[in-house]
Amino acid sequence: MSIDPRAALSALTTALEEHLVAASARRGEEDPIVEATFLGIIDAFEAYEEALFDAFDEVTPLVIYGEDGEDSDDFDDDEDDVEEDDEDAELESEAANEQ
Numbered sequence: 001m002s003i004d005p006r007a008a009l010s011a012l013t014t015a016l017e018e019h020l021v022a023a024s025a026r027r028g029e030e031d032p033i034v035e036a037t038f039l040g041i042i043d044a045f046e047a048y049e050e051a052l053f054d055a056f057d058e059v060t061p062l063v064i065y066g067e068d069g070e071d072s073d074d075f076d077d078d079e080d081d082v083e084e085d086d087e088d089a090e091l092e093s094e095a096a097n098e099q
Helices: 007-024 032-056 070-099
Strands: none
Touching: 007 032
16 A cells, blocks of 8 residues: 655654754754654654655655665775766876976
8 A cells, every 4th residue: 555645755854854854952972862763763764755656657866875785885985986087187287287
């Protein structure tokens, strides 16, 4: 049974607002309320994504990072690629200036 995408979107918006309130009142590095609302965002997003797909055969361009470990590693690799590209461009520029 699928839920209405508008209801799922409303729940996602509420989850984001609850996380903002919890984050602004954080009590330490591992505040359980912040962690609970963080997980609430994930649950609400997944429900919205499923409802959107069921109703309209559509998805969002959003991805939950860190859920399985692979996505967060991919992000780190992308940063490394950018640094390597910058170094390559710098070396090419130096070589061109020497000629």
